[in-house]
Amino acid sequence: MSLYSEWNTACEQEREDKEKQDFWDTYFAAETENYKKILANKDKAFEGKLSFLAEKFEMNSTVFTGFLDGINTSLKNELNMDKLKESSPIKLDIDFEKLYFNMLDAKASWLYGLDEWDNVLEKSKRKDIAKEWRVSKQAVSSKIGRNDPCSCGSGKKYKKCCGSN
Numbered sequence: 476m477s478l479y480s481e482w483n484t485a486c487e488q489e490r491e492d493k494e495k496q497d498f499w500d501t502y503f504a505a506e507t508e509n510y511k512k513i514l515a516n517k518d519k520a521f522e523g524k525l526s527f528l529a530e531k532f533e534m535n536s537t538v539f540t541g542f543l544d545g546i547n548t549s550l551k552n553e554l555n556m557d558k559l560k561e562s563s564p565i566k567l568d569i570d571f572e573k574l575y576f577n578m579l580d581a582k583a584s585w586l587y588g589l590d591e592w593d594n595v596l597e598k599s600k601r602k603d604i605a606k607e608w609r610v611s612k613q614a615v616s617s618k619i620g621r622n623d624p625c626s627c628g629s630g631k632k633y634k635k636c637c638g639s640n
Contacts, residue, residue, distance in 0.1 A: 478540040479556040514591035520568040526561040536561050549574035571595050579608040
């Protein structure tokens with residue numbers, strides 16, 4: 476079984492509510508510490524074998540694979556999660572703007588609200604990214620209103636042109 480499959484099995488395991496909450500509380504606390512380390516060392520691309528990095532981030536390989544799954548879309552070169560092994564070479568070369576956007580998208584306020592972001596992205600840049608994220612979530616209607624200019628380019632209102640049928 477791959478590390479990624481092991482992680483998914485651990486996540487989906489049937490647990491009592493308290494045990495499930497404890498599992499996720501423990502994971503999110505470790506995840507937060509990982510991001511603090513990464514943000515504090517923004518100019519350093521963490522790299523090495525998966526098992527080495529897992530140890531460096533104080534996680535077992537399976538849980539670290541779960542962490543990699545969460546950060547994967549923010550990496551400049553995404554990992555093939557299904558093929559990861561303890562001996563797999565990993566390079567955490569992160570696009571921090573994309574990471575911030577993805578944290579907003581995941582509604583992970585405990586991560587995008589970390590003080591360590593102050594040394595990575597300026598506050599104005601984070602506001603711009605947050606605005607971009609909000610805009611990306613807005614519904615856009617492509618429906619033409621009766622009083623809108625006709626899409627054929629005639630200059631007439633839609634109701635007096637192509638919508639008059």
